[in-house]
Every structure is written in structure tokens, then in C-alpha cells.
Amino acid sequence: MSTSLHIIGGGMAGSEAAWQAATAGVPVVIHEMRPTVGTFAHRTGSLAEMVCSNSFRSDDDEQNAVGLLHWEMRTAGSLIMEMADAHRLPAGGALAVDRDPFAEAVTERLRSHPLVTVVDEEVTDLPRDGHWIVATGPLTGSKLAEAIAAEAGQDSLAFFDAIAPIVHADTIDMDIAWRQSRYDKGDTEDERTAYINCPMTRDQYEGFIDAMLAADKTEFKEGETAGYFDGCLPIEVMAERGRETLRFGPMKPVGLTNPHDPTNKPYAVVQLRRDNKLGTLYNIVGFQTKMKYGAQKDVFGMIPGLQSASFARLGGIHRNTFINSPTLLDEQMRLRSQPNVRFAGQITGVEGYVESASMGLLAGRMAAAEIQGQALPPVPEMTAMGALVTHITGGADAKSFQPMNVNFGLFPPVDAKGGRRGRQVRYKMYTDRAKAAWTDWLGLRAAAE
Known part of the structure; x- marks a missing residue:
């Protein structure tokens, strides 16, 4: 069996997945169809190109779920967050990014990594052999989308962005x-x-x-x-x-x-x-x-x-195309009918740059562990990443499944004993609990002690 990880798509999710796997010591091949095959929204052939807003939204990791997601990604050595911080623009409490230098920096870091190869080609079918991550995002090529729909046994869902x-x-x-x-x-x-x-x-x-x-x-x-x-x-x-x-x-x-x-x-x-x-x-x-x-x-x-x-x-x-993840993916983000293929990013039904990249982070780590003969424990659902991956792999109602940003409504409720709590207190309880669980999951607390 191949010891390399192949990733289709070099957007936020694909780039982050590649970085996480390569950092773990697994050779990675990124298959990116741009610039050979263009899309409506993309302007360049850079990896991790930002095509809509230039904002990663709130950076408040104590009162905001997406800010907490930023914190979790930074703690896990996220390339996307490292480059976002390096190319940050003034935006009040938000994390706004200078989009072109950001994408160019992500591209340079990945192309210069000794374990990463970037191939400029379009993949039009789901490979049956090897380890693969599909991270093609909202503008998945029509032929690959048809192959995904055929394998899933149902049409992909879609909305307009x-x-x-x-x-x-x-x-x-x-x-x-x-x-x-x-x-x-x-x-x-x-x-x-x-x-x-x-x-x-x-x-x-x-x-x-x-x-x-x-x-x-x-x-x-x-x-x-x-x-x-x-x-x-x-x-x-x-x-x-x-x-x-x-x-x-x-x-x-x-x-x-x-x-x-x-x-x-x-x-x-x-x-x-x-x-x-x-x-x-x-x-x-x-x-x-x-x-x-x-x-x-x-x-x-x-x-x-x-x-x-x-x-x-x-x-x-x-x-903008996405799959009905709760019915199609297992808890390791693998396609149930073809478990050599994982899905990550916006095509899974998460919405937003950071949410997409975070699912790439998890998919990259899960795939790398599998290739190395290991198995990652489930991500705690009280963390931001855990709440998202739980939502897309079974937590959401498949019949009404729609793209979702990270929000505290996806988290298990906090213990509010002692009477009604103000919103700020409750949100701080969510983030404190999540940080402790995420630190334990990464193994950082034991290492620090």
C-alpha cells in the first residue's frame, strides 16, 4: 500500500491537510487543477487563494466560537493561521488578511517542503487505491462532482454563494x-x-x-x-x-x-x-x-x-457544491462506501475559510496517523473542531443538512448550575472547557507537565 497521501485541491483545507501530514513525516502530493483549469472565482494559481472576503472573522478566543477555532488551529501548528497572522491587516477585533501575499506565502511554504509535491492537474474520478483527501471546495470540477455523486448514490447538494x-x-x-x-x-x-x-x-x-x-x-x-x-x-x-x-x-x-x-x-x-x-x-x-x-x-x-x-x-x-456528509462520512471523515477517500473543507458542509481549513487540519492528521499504522482518538466534541466534525459526521439532521459556520449552538451545553448566567460568562465557560479538552487531545498538557 502506498505510504503517500494524495490531496485533491489546494485551497484552505487541502493546504492545511498537506501541511499537517507532511509535518507528521508523511509524503504528500497535492493535485491542484489551477491555473491549468480556471474557475469563476479564482484569479491565480496560488494555493489557499481567498476568493470572497479577506476576513477570518472574530479573533476573540474567549467570547467567540470562530476565535476559539483560531486558537485551536494555532495550538496545533496550523500553516493557514501562521500565514494569516504574518499577513494580518488592521480590522478591529477581526482577523483580516492581505490576501495575495498570504496565498503566495502558503504556496511557497508548501512547494519548498521536502515532503510535499504539487502537481498541476485536474483529477476527474475518485481513485480506488491509496490514501486520498478530497478538498476541492465549493467549485469542484464538474467531472469529479459527477463521480462523487455516482459513488455516493445520490446527487450532491448545492447552494449559491x-x-x-x-x-x-x-x-x-x-x-x-x-x-x-x-x-x-x-x-x-x-x-x-x-x-x-x-x-x-x-x-x-x-x-x-x-x-x-x-x-x-x-x-x-x-x-x-x-x-x-x-x-x-x-x-x-x-x-x-x-x-x-x-x-x-x-x-x-x-x-x-x-x-x-x-x-x-x-x-x-x-x-x-x-x-x-x-x-x-x-x-x-x-x-x-x-x-x-x-x-x-x-x-x-x-x-x-x-x-x-x-x-x-x-x-x-x-x-457552491457540498455533500450530505452525515450520511456519507464516518467519524474519521472517510467515505463510507470507499474508505480510502476522506473529504475535508467546504465540500463537507462547513462554511468559512477557518472552518474549511480546520477540517483539513483534522483530515490531514487522521490520514497521516492511518498511514503510519496509528489511530487518532475522537476529537472531543466540546472543542470547536470537535463540534464541527461531529456535526458533519452524524450530529446534523441529514434531511435538512445545510452549510454551517462554527457556533456555540454546536457545542454540548455548559453546566449552568447556580442560576441564569450572562452570555459573556457562558461563552467563557465554553472556551475554557474547549481549551482544556483540546490541549489534552493534542497531548500538550502531559508534555508540559
Whole structure:
């Protein structure tokens, strides 16, 4: 039997899986179809390319489940987190990343590793021999998707994901817009000014909503019946749910004061977040869209401060495929019908960069242990990674399975004896319990003692 691990896909999950396995001493071959075969969303052939937001979301490891996931990954020697930290951008309490240098650094680290080989080729079938991880992400090639569906005995599920536009910073009118993070979050002045805010009056907001709802949009093709993931809804879909929806979502005006007009509270605020270290590019926060390109320029040009904005990238929409993991995968993330193949990342039904990478981390470790004749114990379900892997391998209802971000609702409840506890206390109980369990699982506590 081959002692090498083959990984299909060099995104967040595939890159992390390769790093974990190679670090454990197992030879790895990454099969990545880019740049030979392109996709709708990718622009380069780099590994771990960020195609949507440049944010890993909250980095608070005491009060936030995704921040806890960051902590667990860092503790496990995650390459993705190491490179994210090395290419971090000011973003208040969030972990935002300078996307191109980040991907280039991940690529360089993996290509230079003596146990890692990167092959630029498309894999179109599920191999029957050897050890494999499928980490092809939301844009799995059509032939491989068909092979997966055939092997699983059912169609893959699918939903549609949207991408937010990116603006050239020097084309934003700063006589109208201003720099400030919500509630002035951030430890430094650079972090507290990492966001650019564009204010709207009520009339401007109403006109913007009307134009957006009337704009030409990309629609599903005939026979496509998939829905959207709630965590990444197109902005016009949110608006269709109610005219005020955006004011309580990405356009909420709270925690901000316009220095150009400090006595008047904006009715709504459009925020832009720094997208690269140079500060030359900003993405419009929460503005994933399915509007056609021409309509985007017209509608987004109605935003005060963006009247003359130049776009480095307009928004878009793409099909996002994932499998019904609770019915198809065992507790080791192996395909039940073909256990030489593991799945990892977004194709398993986790949503988000960090969630995808974390499932790659586990799959890489599990595969490496198996190749070396060992077996990893189950990941404690009270940890962030344990909660995710439990969810996708049997914890979720298969009939209603949908992509999921990490959240405390996936964790076993904490012991709340002593009366009702405040949210901050409960969340700290979750994270303290998780850190102890994760440290034990990694074997770090015994080593430290």
C-alpha cells in the first residue's frame, strides 16, 4: 500500500491537510487543477487563494466560537493561521488578511517542503487505491462532482454563494466618507481606522433600495433549484426580505460618528474594510451580490462617497457544491462506501475559510496517523473542531443538512448550575472547557507537565 497521501485541491483545507501530514513525516502530493483549469472565482494559481472576503472573522478566543477555532488551529501548528497572522491587516477585533501575499506565502511554504509535491492537474474520478483527501471546495470540477455523486448514490447538494466587490481606495470621496471601526474597536489607531464609512440619509437609503431591487440580476439557470447560505446572502436577497433588513445588518448605523456632520446620525452606513496591506483596496462589507456588472456600477455609485469609485473587482455569484456528509462520512471523515477517500473543507458542509481549513487540519492528521499504522482518538466534541466534525459526521439532521459556520449552538451545553448566567460568562465557560479538552487531545498538557 502506498505510504503517500494524495490531496485533491489546494485551497484552505487541502493546504492545511498537506501541511499537517507532511509535518507528521508523511509524503504528500497535492493535485491542484489551477491555473491549468480556471474557475469563476479564482484569479491565480496560488494555493489557499481567498476568493470572497479577506476576513477570518472574530479573533476573540474567549467570547467567540470562530476565535476559539483560531486558537485551536494555532495550538496545533496550523500553516493557514501562521500565514494569516504574518499577513494580518488592521480590522478591529477581526482577523483580516492581505490576501495575495498570504496565498503566495502558503504556496511557497508548501512547494519548498521536502515532503510535499504539487502537481498541476485536474483529477476527474475518485481513485480506488491509496490514501486520498478530497478538498476541492465549493467549485469542484464538474467531472469529479459527477463521480462523487455516482459513488455516493445520490446527487450532491448545492447552494449559491456570492462575492462582494472591491474598490480602489483612492477613488473614495473622503470628504463624504470617514475612517472608523464600529465602536472604535481595536488596540491601535491603525485598527480603529481600518474601516471606511459611507453615510446615507433616509431618502438616499430608500432610493438605493429601490434601485437595487429593480436592477438586472444573474438568475438561476433552468433546473437549478438550490438556495443561498444565510451567512453569505446577496445584498439584494436581504433587501427582498424587508426594506429595513439592511439597516439591521451590514448597513446598521450604530457605533459610528460622522466627523463631517457629528450632530446628525446617519440613517444607514455602508462600511468598507481594508483588503490589502498597502491600503489601496477596500471591500464593501456584506455586499455580496448577484447584480449584473453594469447594474452594480450604477447602483453602488449611488452610495455617498462612492459616486466616482473605481472597482478592482465587481461582485458575482457562483454555484457552491457540498455533500450530505452525515450520511456519507464516518467519524474519521472517510467515505463510507470507499474508505480510502476522506473529504475535508467546504465540500463537507462547513462554511468559512477557518472552518474549511480546520477540517483539513483534522483530515490531514487522521490520514497521516492511518498511514503510519496509528489511530487518532475522537476529537472531543466540546472543542470547536470537535463540534464541527461531529456535526458533519452524524450530529446534523441529514434531511435538512445545510452549510454551517462554527457556533456555540454546536457545542454540548455548559453546566449552568447556580442560576441564569450572562452570555459573556457562558461563552467563557465554553472556551475554557474547549481549551482544556483540546490541549489534552493534542497531548500538550502531559508534555508540559
